[in-house]
Amino acid sequence: MLYYLTKRLGLSALVIGLVVLVLFSLLYFIPGDPATIALGPRATEEAIARYAEKMHLDEPVWRQFLIYIGNALTGDLGLDVFSDRPVTAIILERIGFTLSLVGVGMGWAVLLGIPLGCLAAVRPNSWLDRVTGILSVGTIAVPSFLVSIWALLIFAVHLRWLPAIGAGEPGQVGDQLIHLILPAFAIGLSWVGYLARMVRASMLEVMGENYIRSARAFGLRPRRVIFGYALRVAILPTITLIGMGFGGMISSTVFAEIIFARPGLGKLIFDAVMARNFPIVQGAVLVATGLYVLVVLFSDTLIAWFDPRVRESL
Amino acid sequence: MKQTETTRRGFLGTTAALGAVGLIPSWTTAVFAQTGGTLRLRIGRDNNVLDPGFMTGNSEIEAQKQCLPFLAQYTRDGETFTWEPTYFVTKLEQRDATHIDFELAEGLQWSNGYGPVTASDVKYSYERMKETDWSGYFDALDHVEATSERTGTIVLNKPFAPFIMITLCHGPGAVLSEKAMADAGGKFTTKFPAVCGPYTYEATPGQRAVFSANPDWNGPKPAFERVECNVITEIKAAELAFEAGELGCTRVGADTLARYTKDMPDGAGIAVAGELQYMWMGMNTQHPKLQDIRVRQAIQHAVDVDTILQGAYSGTTAKSYGIICPGLIGQRDSAGYSYDPEKARALLAEAGVSGLELTLRTLNNQERMLTAQIIQANLAAVGITLNVLPLDSGPFWEMGQESKGETWKELELWLMRFGTTPDPYEASQWFTSNQVGVWNWERWTDEEFDRLYEEGINETDPQARHDIYVRMQEIMDNTGAYVWINHEPEAFVHSSGVTVNAAPSGELNYRRFAKG
Numbered sequence: 001m002l003y004y005l006t007k008r009l010g011l012s013a014l015v016i017g018l019v020v021l022v023l024f025s026l027l028y029f030i031p032g033d034p035a036t037i038a039l040g041p042r043a044t045e046e047a048i049a050r051y052a053e054k055m056h057l058d059e060p061v062w063r064q065f066l067i068y069i070g071n072a073l074t075g076d077l078g079l080d081v082f083s084d085r086p087v088t089a090i091i092l093e094r095i096g097f098t099l100s101l102v103g104v105g106m107g108w109a110v111l112l113g114i115p116l117g118c119l120a121a122v123r124p125n126s127w128l129d130r131v132t133g134i135l136s137v138g139t140i141a142v143p144s145f146l147v148s149i150w151a152l153l154i155f156a157v158h159l160r161w162l163p164a165i166g167a168g169e170p171g172q173v174g175d176q177l178i179h180l181i182l183p184a185f186a187i188g189l190s191w192v193g194y195l196a197r198m199v200r201a202s203m204l205e206v207m208g209e210n211y212i213r214s215a216r217a218f219g220l221r222p223r224r225v226i227f228g229y230a231l232r233v234a235i236l237p238t239i240t241l242i243g244m245g246f247g248g249m250i251s252s253t254v255f256a257e258i259i260f261a262r263p264g265l266g267k268l269i270f271d272a273v274m275a276r277n278f279p280i281v282q283g284a285v286l287v288a289t290g291l292y293v294l295v296v297l298f299s300d301t302l303i304a305w306f307d308p309r310v311r312e313s314l
Numbered sequence: 315m316k317q318t319e320t321t322r323r324g325f326l327g328t329t330a331a332l333g334a335v336g337l338i339p340s341w342t343t344a345v346f347a348q349t350g351g352t353l354r355l356r357i358g359r360d361n362n363v364l365d366p367g368f369m370t371g372n373s374e375i376e377a378q379k380q381c382l383p384f385l386a387q388y389t390r391d392g393e394t395f396t397w398e399p400t401y402f403v404t405k406l407e408q409r410d411a412t413h414i415d416f417e418l419a420e421g422l423q424w425s426n427g428y429g430p431v432t433a434s435d436v437k438y439s440y441e442r443m444k445e446t447d448w449s450g451y452f453d454a455l456d457h458v459e460a461t462s463e464r465t466g467t468i469v470l471n472k473p474f475a476p477f478i479m480i481t482l483c484h485g486p487g488a489v490l491s492e493k494a495m496a497d498a499g500g501k502f503t504t505k506f507p508a509v510c511g512p513y514t515y516e517a518t519p520g521q522r523a524v525f526s527a528n529p530d531w532n533g534p535k536p537a538f539e540r541v542e543c544n545v546i547t548e549i550k551a552a553e554l555a556f557e558a559g560e561l562g563c564t565r566v567g568a569d570t571l572a573r574y575t576k577d578m579p580d581g582a583g584i585a586v587a588g589e590l591q592y593m594w595m596g597m598n599t600q601h602p603k604l605q606d607i608r609v610r611q612a613i614q615h616a617v618d619v620d621t622i623l624q625g626a627y628s629g630t631t632a633k634s635y636g637i638i639c640p641g642l643i644g645q646r647d648s649a650g651y652s653y654d655p656e657k658a659r660a661l662l663a664e665a666g667v668s669g670l671e672l673t674l675r676t677l678n679n680q681e682r683m684l685t686a687q688i689i690q691a692n693l694a695a696v697g698i699t700l701n702v703l704p705l706d707s708g709p710f711w712e713m714g715q716e717s718k719g720e721t722w723k724e725l726e727l728w729l730m731r732f733g734t735t736p737d738p739y740e741a742s743q744w745f746t747s748n749q750v751g752v753w754n755w756e757r758w759t760d761e762e763f764d765r766l767y768e769e770g771i772n773e774t775d776p777q778a779r780h781d782i783y784v785r786m787q788e789i790m791d792n793t794g795a796y797v798w799i800n801h802e803p804e805a806f807v808h809s810s811g812v813t814v815n816a817a818p819s820g821e822l823n824y825r826r827f828a829k830g
Contacts, residue, residue, distance in 0.1 A: 033708075
């Protein structure tokens with residue numbers, strides 16, 4: 001297991017290293033002078049000079065890269081171009097909002113999707129299976145930004161049951177939870193379908209195994225057979241999917257955070273791209289990538305822990 | 315009779331359900347309440363630098379207007395924008411072409427114990443601006459004389475008629491506390507070192523900026539005790555938030571303005587602050603394909619601007635006849651050419667040009683692309699093939715600048731929009747001879763234009779200034795290098811319980827909002 005973990009950590013570090021390289025190169029691949037792009041066409045020469053100095057643009061590129069890497073390794077992701085605030089502090093202010101949104105979004109999808117998949121697999125070709133199938137494919141097909149807009153129009157604009165914008169009053173947990181409902185619903189909906197389909201397919205495969213037949217033959221209660229034996233094995237590919245989904249959801253939050261005007265990593269990246277605030281873009285994308293790699297690493301480790309065949313294969 | 319049995323599970327379930335139902339009204343009250351003294355608005359981004367010397371502008375100017383003293387503010391004289399003294403001064407007079415006398419009102423106090431607002435603060439604030447990113451607004455300032463604690467004179471180094479309109483009324487005209495600035499190290503970003511105005515300011519990055527009643531303020535009370543400005547990047551999200559009842563007022567885009575004009579939401583109204591954007595299609599007079607003025611004039615006659623206004627802007631923008639925007643001295647009501655495809659064909663034939671192929675460069679946003687496509691069709695109708703080249707803002711803003719590369723040599727046609735302040739001087743400054751290769755991408759020079767530009771700065775008589783700027787636009791027409799398109803409005807939708815006050819360039823002034 002230690003060998004497996006070491007290898008996985010090495011791979012993760014490689015991925016993050018490549019992302020750092022791409023992010024750094026971004027600044028030089030975008031056409032136009034980085035200082036003019038960031039500060040706007042009417043920026044004064046003094047402001048452009050200050051920006052160039054702050055971003056080390058007057059240094060050779062290789063040296064700029066080394067400075068960037070060195071600073072990033074110590075947690076220093078640079079300074080916001082406009083406010084001069086540390087990028088790390090800005091990201092820390094926002095990351096909690098994104099993690100809570102992703103957590104609640106994936107949480108309700110897991111709580112609904114897995115039982116639905118189990119039910120569909122236990123009664124294949126029943127009306128319940130068919131309805132679940134139609135709903136699953138339907139929700140998978142609708143992109144989260146569209147769900148966000150519809151949810152906003154129906155529940156906030158038309159019915160006025162739920163708030164349309166913001167993350168709630170700071171310090172008021174109840175208000176913040178209410179503000180989470182629509183965006184979490186929007187980003188989680190398609191994952192209900194994904195998870196239900198995945199669990200159904202895995203369960204159907206597992207339910208045909210000899211040991212399940214044996215368990216049934218021994219007269220074990222159906223609930224115990226399904227949840228105690230079948231689901232434990234069938235859930236493995238779903239854990240991988242949830243891990244991958246977590247990363248995908250960080251991307252989905254970009255739309256939800258913009259549409260619902262919620263603070264968060266996605267909105268931070270979007271705003272920074274719009275303002276050509278490169279240190280924020282680089283820092284926030286790096287943190288989002290790090291999160292994604294960590295979650296995938298965690299889910300892979302979890303599977304390896306459950307299933308010895310996996311850790312032997314690497 | 316059957317007796318109803320109450321089980322523990324049933325009791326808990328019913329209680330939870332009733333509790334959830336009972337919570338719904340409290341949610342809606344908490345979220346949608348706009349009663350009392352709170353007004354909810356939108357800002358497009360965080361205010362990163364509130365310091366007038368190093369700000370980006372827009373919502374940062376809005377924040378300054380609520381928390382810092384200004385000597386002058388915009389007002390309307392009929393259809394024309396002009397200025398008036400603010401509450402902070404009892405006198406603001408232009409004594410002669412280079413001297414502006416002021417007297418601060420009595421009893422103005424800085425917060426945080428920084429004492430009264432003094433003429434020294436005005437002197438410090440304005441002289442400091444000459445060393446900042448906004449120094450251009452203070453080029454004409456020589457110095458400020460503080461003649462007593464509350465009186466002083468702003469001394470200009472040359473006659474500069476627009477100084478009050480473009481500098482004192484605008485964001486760079488904010489006054490800071492000299493002592494507070496010294497304590498803050500001479501610069502600040504997201505917290506005012508001291509305020510003097512009806513509101514204090516506090517922001518939660520990424521979420522909102524809150525303006526609360528300033529306990530030290532003894533001036534006129536604003537209509538709303540508290541103003542919450544939510545950070546909403548996308549204008550469409552803000553429009554939906556307004557429709558959901560969560561905002562009292564928000565800026566709207568051209569398509570929404572058209573929709574609301576046809577079908578206004580209940581209890582809402584539209585306010586137009588100003589139309590200080592001017593958009594045109596420019597032509598490079600030095601490009602071999604466009605050197606013949608008859609070709610340029612043919613293009614002027616070939617473009618159907620009315621179709622652009624309807625097709626790309628849903629009829630919500632004012633037709634442009636030059637660089638001077640509606641409400642400003644020097645605005646014209648006609649241009650020196652009109653849509654006439656026959657004349658365009660005749661001019662091309664006279665110039666001996668056929669099979670002409672040109673490239674139009676534009677920023678890649680929806681309205682500009684639609685505009686470009688309509689122009690493409692218009693030019694095709696007179697035998698000119700037009701290729702549209704959409705660009706990101708980086709290369710777009712550099713393409714005509716000689717200091718940024720060689721693209722200016724290939725530049726043929728482009729769609730451009732500039733914003734301006736409520737004085738004709740600023741719009742005209744980009745087209746003088748010394749701006750060729752900087753912002754005068756059309757690359758023409760005219761001695762009369764340059765002379766009139768200087769005269770316009772020095773002249774204080776409104777009628778004489780009007781004549782100067784009308785003539786300058788005629789000169790621009792005569793180059794054949796411009797097709798004037800439109801002036802986009804700064805429009806706001808607001809609930810009927812709110813009367814909006816905004817600068818002509820669109821910055822809201824919450825302290826001058828009213829109820830009803």
